Amino acid sequence: MRSFLTSRPLRNTALAAGGSAITFIVWTLLRKDKREATSLSINHFTEATLLQSEQSGGCTKLITLKLPPECTTRQKTGTVWSVYIRDDDIQVERPYTPLEGIDKDGRMTFWVKKYPNGEVARWLHSKFPGDKIGLRGPHTTWDWKDQDAKHIIMISGGTGFTPFYQLLYSHFLKKESQIPHTTKLSLLHSSLNDGELPPQTLRNNLEHWRRESDSLTTRLFVDNMGGSSTAADTVGRINRESIEFELRKSNIPLSKTLFLVCGPEPMINTIAGPRALDRTQGPVGGVLGALGCKSHQVWKL
Numbered sequence: 001m002r003s004f005l006t007s008r009p010l011r012n013t014a015l016a017a018g019g020s021a022i023t024f025i026v027w028t029l030l031r032k033d034k035r036e037a038t039s040l041s042i043n044h045f046t047e048a049t050l051l052q053s054e055q056s057g058g059c060t061k062l063i064t065l066k067l068p069p070e071c072t073t074r075q076k077t078g079t080v081w082s083v084y085i086r087d088d089d090i091q092v093e094r095p096y097t098p099l100e101g102i103d104k105d106g107r108m109t110f111w112v113k114k115y116p117n118g119e120v121a122r123w124l125h126s127k128f129p130g131d132k133i134g135l136r137g138p139h140t141t142w143d144w145k146d147q148d149a150k151h152i153i154m155i156s157g158g159t160g161f162t163p164f165y166q167l168l169y170s171h172f173l174k175k176e177s178q179i180p181h182t183t184k185l186s187l188l189h190s191s192l193n194d195g196e197l198p199p200q201t202l203r204n205n206l207e208h209w210r211r212e213s214d215s216l217t218t219r220l221f222v223d224n225m226g227g228s229s230t231a232a233d234t235v236g237r238i239n240r241e242s243i244e245f246e247l248r249k250s251n252i253p254l255s256k257t258l259f260l261v262c263g264p265e266p267m268i269n270t271i272a273g274p275r276a277l278d279r280t281q282g283p284v285g286g287v288l289g290a291l292g293c294k295s296h297q298v299w300k301l
């Protein structure tokens with residue numbers, strides 16, 4: 001009996017089938033590559049280009065990245081969302097919050113604080129315009145779930161300001177947030193000193209939204225005054241008294257108030273109690289626990 005490959009018609013058919021299979025695999029891979037390059041997804045990294053990186057006080061920088069042209073978001077974003085940025089040197093990723101989401105040209109701006117022994121932020125601070133940065137997302141940080149809250153009090157420290165700025169930007173400027181416009185919003189933010197306060201451009205926007213709307217109140221705190229005056233409203237830390245003051249001013253009962261807290265761990269612990277060991281929310285403690293808040297009223301971002 002002649003072997004399979006010595007039969008010319010069979011051999012030709014086999015070669016043609018093999019060729020088609022290879023073409024199909026290469027085509028599929030190329031298509032996948034193209035799709036991955038032009039979509040932002042939580043499932044793969046997309047290469048963005050660093051456009052601008054400018055010092056903005058303390059150990060922080062405002063960093064703008066640009067996604068490839070026609071990059072689309074395949075997944076729904078939450079009310080507050082972030083993207084994971086990958087440090088290519090050590091293949092470690094951390095979440096960061098695009099302050100104003102993604103603009104029509106695919107730009108995203110981040111306010112990033114560098115820690116002396118930290119990995120990813122230090123790596124990101126060392127990058128220059130033109131450098132490529134891998135990111136994936138969106139990842140929902142917090143979502144509005146149609147709670148019957150009439151007042152949201154946001155409490156932040158340091159770069160914990162970023163999710164709340166994003167929320168306010170989408171609420172007041174883009175008018176895209178699902179939060180009803182009748183809901184009162186209060187931001188209590190604290191930084192170590194004036195130099196560490198959020199960049200002036202962001203503070204200007206806050207001020208503008210505050211003046212334009214009766215639903216927003218803001219109060220900036222600094223731990224230390226530094227010079228003879230301060231850009232903050234209050235010198236001192238956010239505490240029980242400042243939270244009670246906000247509650248009284250709003251005239252909305254505590255039971256209709258939702259608290260979002262984001263900042264350094266010691267601040268979260270003091271205001272809302274520590275997270276659980278597995279990094280889930282944990283019970284409500286700290287000032288909010290002492291005030292009698294229930295777990296559905298407090299979210300540690």
Ligand SMILES: Cc1cc2nc3c(=O)[nH]c(=O)nc-3n(C[C@H](O)[C@H](O)[C@H](O)COP(=O)(O)OP(=O)(O)OC[C@H]3O[C@@H](n4cnc5c(N)ncnc54)[C@H](O)[C@@H]3O)c2cc1C
Nearest residue numbers: 082094095096097111112113115117118119120121159162
């Ligand atoms: C949803 C979300 C959104 C966020 N958005 C932002 C944002 O917009 N902007 C922003 O700046 N941050 C943001 N963060 C925080 C960010 O993800 C990182 O946690 C932060 O940048 C620190 O990461 P890192 O890799 O630079 O530092 P890490 O390596 O994680 O180090 C963090 C801290 O640990 C200390 N440390 C590191 N190694 C050691 C060691 N060996 N011994 C003792 N201490 C050590 C560092 O000094 C530093 O204080 C966000 C976090 C979350 C969860």
